Amino acid sequence: MVAGLLLGGFYAAVSLGVSLIFGLLDIANIAQPAFVILGSYAAYVMNRSFGLDAILTGLLFTPVFYVLGAVVYRLYYESFERRGEESLRGLVFFFGVLFIIEVSLSLKYGVDYRLVEAAYIGKSIDLGGVGIAFRLLVPCLVGLAMTLALHLFLSRTFYGRAVMAVSQDRLALRLMGADPVRIKTIAFGVGIAAASLAGALLITIAPVVPSTDRDYIGRMFAITVLGGMGSIAGTLVAAVILGVAESLMSTFFGPSWSLAVSFGILLVALAVRPAGLLGR
Amino acid sequence: MARSTRTLLVGLAVVGAGILLAALRVNPYVYFAGYVILQYVVIATAWNILGGYAGYVNFGTPAFFALGAYTAVFLIQSTRAPLPVLILAGGLVSGLLGLGIGYLTLRLRGVFFSIATLALSIVLQTMIINWEYVGGSRGLSVIRPSGPPFGSYVTFLFAVMVLLSVVAVTVARFIERSWVGRGLAALRDNEEAAECMGVPTLRLKLFATTVSGVLLGVAGAPFPYYVTFVEPTSAFNLDYAVNALAMPMIGGTTSWVGPVIGAVLLGTAQQLATVTISSEMNLFIVGVVLVAFVVLAPEGIVGLVRRVRGR
């Protein structure tokens, strides 16, 4: 139960990028989990070569990922969005990107599990009789911090408010004097930058292989849809629900069922309530 | 009438040529690789009926394929049913799943539909992993029946796959040229307008998802006998999902020729790459080629050819 709550904080971190890109910008970036895994491998390489802390690496790499995201969005925009063909072919495009990232990683690093080392990974603290592993606690706290940061970005800064405007009303955006494509590029960059940090958290929690991204496609989209497409608070709530559901399922039925939970929830959420938990 | 006779003759000729090739007993690897390529012809064609004609992108191809394969495994385990029964049953079960997916389109369009199909694939895989009777996560050995009608069992399966691809392509071609195909194209362009112009969109979508499901299941049913060892990871391989959409995208989605061209080109390239380089490298190539085509040549090879001819 506690593990599930902690897992939820981490899932929120993983899903923020999708919430932003898919929920608010309406861009079906199903390659997001691949970017997260890319973040994991960046953390792995830095940790192995320079002994750098994984989460610190994740933070340091956010500018790199931001630029990567901006470039991918520009390509997407020029090839699909501007021609008005985004839905179908855009989806296939991101599917291809996902595949390229995954296969590139397995070409470079093979299909063995990779992990990072840090002083806190093996330790745990005792809170009222419940042992809490730092391995889970730290990612959860960082995840919560990321959620808060993104919330502040969207509600307090000019660009953040412009992103909200893009999702709701193009006219309002023009009145603010902002260029929608530029705003979307920034938002997409931020979403991918979040993946860098989320990837670092992921490899702190558990070892990673290139194909780990597949497990997260369902989780991310389940959380985003359940959370109400772009609502940051909703994302957090949905992430915690999913985390708890998965760890309960795993305790009672065995770990092989836990993945099915997220996809099962996703299917039900899609079929019954496309507007999400806290949806309109 | 004359045209359909010609189609029939062409189809029969292809089947005949396939059987002849099977009887020639060239290098066994040719049949082994040829089976995979033909299997992709069926898969790509089936995917395209829903994805290309109706515009609903299915990421859950592995679910339908594996459902066909596991239906066969179940029947082999329980009754040792003959191959034609396996194929029919695999098609039937996958077709029912397709019908179910069709009802999803009532509420889910575009991206949401695609994500739901992906989710479906994972849920189904989890169920199979936890079903010991068909091998669970460890997999199951399947013993081929002794004495195929001709040649070795692999050449026989190769001939069966020739027949199945001819059937699949004929079905796709028939749909494309009939009023059903025109109605699907209308709903692909604009579902609301299509419904308002008298197109029974729900019925057509159910038809497309079901036919697509049947053909994918049919492609999967002989799979246990081909590999002789079935386990979830290979049956639910994501490669099927990528190839199923990459092949039509590369060939061209609006015509039955597109998926065939795509499957033959990409399938052959992959078979060669797997032997000469590595299987990861071949998947990498698929990814790059796929992205290159959607960005640079959205109409696929068929579209490129048409554009060149048009000028």
Place this chain on the structure above:
Amino acid sequence: MAPALLEVDGLTKRFGGFTALNGVSLDVTPGERFGLIGPNGSGKTTLINCVSGALPADGGRIRFEGRDITAVPAHRRTRLGIVRSFQIPKPFTSMTVAQNLAIPLEYAAGARSDGADVAAEAMEILSTIGLESKAHTRPAGLTQIEMRKLELARAMAAKPKLLISDEAMAGLSSAEIDDILAILFRLNERGITIIMIEHIMRAVMRFSERIVVLDAGERIAEGTPDAIVRNPVVEKAYLGE
């Protein structure tokens, strides 16, 4: 008064907590030119969506030629003869203009047998509307007015008894408006009943024999164009307090 072609009886439609239509009733007689007006958000488009079958009604009944069609799916209503055009044109983008018309000809008007017949009929409709030179163009290559004409031509190909024209003139020049009006008058002379939803008062007033005004999901007035213009309730709805 002749028996009604379309009877809408106490139609109600809610979106969550918002009531878009509240017990709206109206009759349209065969051959009539009927105008439907109201401020933005008054429920006009919702009403059409319910009549054409795009949205299910939450309450009330809809009858066409005396038959209850409240539960009939949209494509069947089209075949019965209720055809609408869209405010924002929704052409089939992958098809040529002529092929756009072939869809309703084949699906709604039942010309399923021979390809040549469909093509000839499509050309005939295009020539009455002045679009025959664009028959083999894709919609992406059309101008704004041509797009509106395609929308109307496609509706004509469905062989309507009742044509619902949803703001077919928004954003057009005054010469172009006259052009569209002339087409609608011609269709009406051929016996097609027409419901016109329009913001351009000059056009609705000239075209309609009878007008119903909606405001905030309720029917607030009905009458001839002259009576509507002089109706103080209508004036208040449009101008506010």
